[in-house]
Amino acid sequence: VTAARAAWPHRHLLDVDGxxxxxxxxxxxxxxxxxxxxxxxxxxxxxxxxxxxxxxxYEASTRTRVSFELAARQLGASVVSVSAAGSSxxxxxxxxxxxxxxxxxxxxxxxxxxxVSGAPYLVAEHFGGNVLNGGDGWHAHPTQAxxxxxxxxxxxxxxxxxxxxxKPRGSARRDEAGGWSLAGRKVAIVGxxxxxRVARSNVWTLTAAGADLWVCGPSTLLRGFDAWAxxxxxxxxxxxxxxxxEAALRDADVVMTLRLQKERMASxxxxxxxxxxxTHGISRERLALAAPGAxxxxxxxMNEGVEIEPDVANGPQSVVTEQVANGVPIRMxxxxxxxxxxx
Amino acid sequence: MSPRAAVAARSGLEIGxxxxxxLSRTWLVDPVAGREGPAEIVVRGGVVAAVRWLRGPEAAGIxxxxxxxxxxxxxxxxxxxxxxxxxxxxxxxxxAAAAHGGFTTVCVMPNTTPALDHPWLLDGFRxxxxxxxxxxxxxxxxxxxxxxxxxQLAPIGELGDAGAIGFSDDGAxxxxxxxxxxxxxxxxxxxxxxxxxxxxPTLTDGAEANEGLIATALGLKGWPAAAEASAAxxxxxxxxxxxxxxxxxxxxLTHLSTGASLEVVRRAKAAGLPVxxxxxxxxxxxxDEWLAGARRFxxxxxxxxxxxxxxxxxxxxxxxxxxxxxxxxxxxRSALDATACLAALxxxxxxxxxxxxxxxxxxxxxVEFGLAANGISGLETALGLILEAVAAGRLPLLRAIxxxxxxxxxxxxxxAPIAEASIMEGSPADLVVFDRSARWTVTREALxxxxxxxxLVGRELPGQVLLxxxxxxxxxxxxxx
Numbered sequence: 001v002t003a004a005r006a007a008w009p010h011r012h013l014l015d016v017d018g019x020x021x022x023x024x025x026x027x028x029x030x031x032x033x034x035x036x037x038x039x040x041x042x043x044x045x046x047x048x049x050x051x052x053x054x055x056x057x058y059e060a061s062t063r064t065r066v067s068f069e070l071a072a073r074q075l076g077a078s079v080v081s082v083s084a085a086g087s088s089x090x091x092x093x094x095x096x097x098x099x100x101x102x103x104x105x106x107x108x109x110x111x112x113x114x115x116v117s118g119a120p121y122l123v124a125e126h127f128g129g130n131v132l133n134g135g136d137g138w139h140a141h142p143t144q145a146x147x148x149x150x151x152x153x154x155x156x157x158x159x160x161x162x163x164x165x166x167k168p169r170g171s172a173r174r175d176e177a178g179g180w181s182l183a184g185r186k187v188a189i190v191g192x193x194x195x196x197r198v199a200r201s202n203v204w205t206l207t208a209a210g211a212d213l214w215v216c217g218p219s220t221l222l223r224g225f226d227a228w229a230x231x232x233x234x235x236x237x238x239x240x241x242x243x244x245x246e247a248a249l250r251d252a253d254v255v256m257t258l259r260l261q262k263e264r265m266a267s268x269x270x271x272x273x274x275x276x277x278x279t280h281g282i283s284r285e286r287l288a289l290a291a292p293g294a295x296x297x298x299x300x301x302m303n304e305g306v307e308i309e310p311d312v313a314n315g316p317q318s319v320v321t322e323q324v325a326n327g328v329p330i331r332m333x334x335x336x337x338x339x340x341x342x343x
Numbered sequence: 344m345s346p347r348a349a350v351a352a353r354s355g356l357e358i359g360x361x362x363x364x365x366l367s368r369t370w371l372v373d374p375v376a377g378r379e380g381p382a383e384i385v386v387r388g389g390v391v392a393a394v395r396w397l398r399g400p401e402a403a404g405i406x407x408x409x410x411x412x413x414x415x416x417x418x419x420x421x422x423x424x425x426x427x428x429x430x431x432x433x434x435x436x437x438x439a440a441a442a443h444g445g446f447t448t449v450c451v452m453p454n455t456t457p458a459l460d461h462p463w464l465l466d467g468f469r470x471x472x473x474x475x476x477x478x479x480x481x482x483x484x485x486x487x488x489x490x491x492x493x494x495q496l497a498p499i500g501e502l503g504d505a506g507a508i509g510f511s512d513d514g515a516x517x518x519x520x521x522x523x524x525x526x527x528x529x530x531x532x533x534x535x536x537x538x539x540x541x542x543x544p545t546l547t548d549g550a551e552a553n554e555g556l557i558a559t560a561l562g563l564k565g566w567p568a569a570a571e572a573s574a575a576x577x578x579x580x581x582x583x584x585x586x587x588x589x590x591x592x593x594x595x596l597t598h599l600s601t602g603a604s605l606e607v608v609r610r611a612k613a614a615g616l617p618v619x620x621x622x623x624x625x626x627x628x629x630x631d632e633w634l635a636g637a638r639r640f641x642x643x644x645x646x647x648x649x650x651x652x653x654x655x656x657x658x659x660x661x662x663x664x665x666x667x668x669x670x671x672x673x674x675x676r677s678a679l680d681a682t683a684c685l686a687a688l689x690x691x692x693x694x695x696x697x698x699x700x701x702x703x704x705x706x707x708x709x710v711e712f713g714l715a716a717n718g719i720s721g722l723e724t725a726l727g728l729i730l731e732a733v734a735a736g737r738l739p740l741l742r743a744i745x746x747x748x749x750x751x752x753x754x755x756x757x758x759a760p761i762a763e764a765s766i767m768e769g770s771p772a773d774l775v776v777f778d779r780s781a782r783w784t785v786t787r788e789a790l791x792x793x794x795x796x797x798x799l800v801g802r803e804l805p806g807q808v809l810l811x812x813x814x815x816x817x818x819x820x821x822x823x824x
Binding site: 017094095096114116117118119121122125136137138139140197200223224225227228230231232 | 551554555556559560561562564565653663665667709710712714
């Protein structure tokens with residue numbers, strides 16, 4: 001047990017860029033406990049009994065919203081769910097007025113999804129309790145990135161030898177301490193990176209884990225990422241950006257596909273869904289370039305036949321349903337840790 | 344002797360009243376003559392009675408880091424919001440803010456509600472200026488197109504006759520190339536400039552932040568530098584055609600923010616075209632990394648070899664990201680662009696520093712970053728930011744003062760009713776006195792503007808303005824000594 005175990009220093013979860021590697025490890029370990037709680041192997045800890053958790057979603061969502069609700073209920077919270085369409089938001093109420101109202105009505109933890117990047121940061125400055133970002137614009141989806149990492153961790157034990165040669169400095173140090181890392185592992189994120197908050201949060205967590213990260217898509221959907229890769233994600237991290245899907249997939253241990261939205265054609269970024277599927281869709285043939293036993297991930301909802309072929313989406317290498325299932329323990333872990341930080 | 348003892352008011356100081364001043368042992372900057380040094384100035388009844396450069400023992404101990412006297416500043420670009428949005432600013436509060444910042448002349452953009460696109464609207468403007476009691480000159484731009492709608496010309500001739508100093512659809516770039524050509528030609532008959540906000544709106548639809556590392560990492564929609572450079576290039580190409588037929592045609596590109604658009608102006612000037620431009624204090628001093636929470640100045644965000652640094656790697660993200668006080672059009676750019684703005688001032692490509700003072704009510708700023716109104720309240724912090732650049736060795740004091748005085752006067756041309764940018768015996772005193780070493784904290788209360796929308800709230804700036812005198816009359820004063 002390290003000193004980091006006891007100390008969760010964050011009042012809010014707005015993004016993953018501010019999390020240290022010990023913070024992330026603490027989330028993973030706490031999620032391990034929560035898996036046992038969900039499975040009935042461990043007594044439930046009602047650490048949120050009597051705590052008002054309000055789930056405020058300005059965008060449609062199925063899995064994230066349901067997963068947060070289940071997680072909060074498992075921990076004993078009283079959960080209120082607000083969707084923007086059914087509230088005074090449609091009457092033009094400002095975000096801060098809405099949040100003040102919810103706080104006056106007993107919200108102590110606020111889970112929010114919002115279409116404008118950065119909105120949770122504004123809320124966090126004015127809300128008395130904890131804010132959990134359930135996705136903001138193109139910016140961040142921290143719980144998704146953490147559940148993705150948790151899912152990868154279950155499938156890829158630390159690669160002791162680092163089969164791709166040199167390991168980044170940071171993760172080598174972690175290996176000496178005996179912790180899990182993705183050093184020597186290649187992860188490829190393929191799809192509409194430009195508009196993806198999932199991709200952005202995964203850039204932070206996967207590179208922090210020591211992965212050799214490749215981000216791939218048509219050049220119109222990668223705009224700006226080259227500048228980011230050149231800057232190095234704030235340290236000695238491995239981050240490559242390419243339009244070449246074969247280079248991205250070759251020997252990858254993890255292939256993460258992203259949803260392609262139909263409005264990308266209307267805005268002139270792509271010629272057609274058909275062409276996208278042909279050039280960047282994940283098919284069995286393309287997946288064969290990846291390492292044997294590579295896992296295939298997707299944050300959902302999937303457009304089968306566009307960014308991912310149905311036989312891959314539902315095939316033996318797919319861990320998509322595990323990702324969904326891991327959403328509950330990861331969110332339980334985060335709710336518990338954040339509440340503990342305030343108490 | 345305390346430095347402020349050098350500034351003695353012979354009579355009681357009252358806003359709007361002629362002043363009697365004895366400014367002894369000060370550092371005088373004369374931007375027209377390109378001269379600076381120890382001097383004393385005497386003002387009687389609002390008129391400069393004596394200007395005497397000091398030499399030898401009299402000048403001992405006086406340097407450019409103490410009390411500085413300069414001609415009153417001219418701001419080519421302010422928004423005063425009246426009529427239509429008096430919660431954000433009124434003409435009276437805007438002029439008080441100008442005086443507090445050392446400005447004695449402000450050029451007022453016409454994007455009010457209604458837009459200033461008819462001569463009769465100038466009567467209301469002048470009445471509000473007179474009613475403010477401020478001696479600061481407020482010079483109006485007229486709209487370039489009716490209602491700033493970009494469809495037909497505003498009555499440019501009548502507006503010019505009624506006192507408009509130029510024409511602009513600022514905030515709404517003139518999209519139609521034929522209409523811009525007509526506006527340049529028409530205003531050119533009277534020798535008045537078209538002031539264009541250079542932006543290709545088809546490249547900036549929904550844009551939130553300068554395209555690059557910061558916008559990408561923050562998930563903000565990119566605002567390409569090319570949107571400004573391509574619009575500037577179009578404007579200059581049209582000007583080149585127009586000026587052959589209408590020699591009086593003049594183009595002023597305001598708030599240029601990128602190295603590429605400044606290069607367009609640099610080449611146009613080299614080709615002899617009648618184009619001028621300004622840059623803002625915020626584009627000189629701030630960069631897009633402030634959106635991520637950095638608060639270092641642009642010149643601190645460059646490597647020794649001139650490359651932009653990564654604020655995550657440097658661990659300088661100290662403030663809350665997505666602060667909507669930083670949302671501005673054009674957006675805060677990279678450190679390289681900010682450096683290009685400074686270089687343009689140094690080589691004369693940029694004629695002036697203008698604030699683009701854009702006050703907003705809290706209700707329009709305390710919202711999500713992407714939904715917040717564009718603009719920074721800038722009149723009162725301009726001098727401080729510029730002095731930071733001076734202190735960092737990026738801009739000589741004389742050049743900085745020129746960009747606030749003789750530079751904008753040259754942009755406006757001979758037709759503009761402004762004072763000579765020089766302190767001359769026998770003329771009404773039009774000057775600013777500031778203590779370069781005195782630091783002050785920017786607070787909401789300290790700002791005379793109703794617009795508290797500046798990322799500098801809570802920060803100390805150098806260069807406290809002690810006195811602003813416009814047309815011989817007191818415009819602003821801080822407690823002396």
